[in-house]
Amino acid sequence: MNNRDGELGNVPLRSDRFFAAQGEWFFSTREGTSIGPFDDKPEAAQGLEDFVEFMSLAQPKTLSKLYAALAS
Known part of the structure; x- marks a missing residue:
């Protein structure tokens, strides 16, 4: 695996930010919060972009x- 543009040092562990639960899609933030539900993965991808x-x-x-709200 390679560093992304602008990254230096060891390549960090990467995982897919999208997951499905009970037929609905979510994405996880770097802060560790799950955001959703979305109807499908493309809609979740748009939600992540937004x-x-x-x-x-x-x-x-x-x-x-926002960080305070995500932490609670």
Whole structure:
């Protein structure tokens, strides 16, 4: 396995972020939270893209509140 663009050092363990449970799809965040349900894997993939976009655009105060909510 190779490093991704911009990564240095040992290649981290990677796993699929998507999983199905009871016929519904979810994705897991780096923070260890499961988000869903979605009707199918493509919808979950879109949800993940939306989540990443939100995380990249959110203000630090909003992110702080989100991290606190995900941890509880």
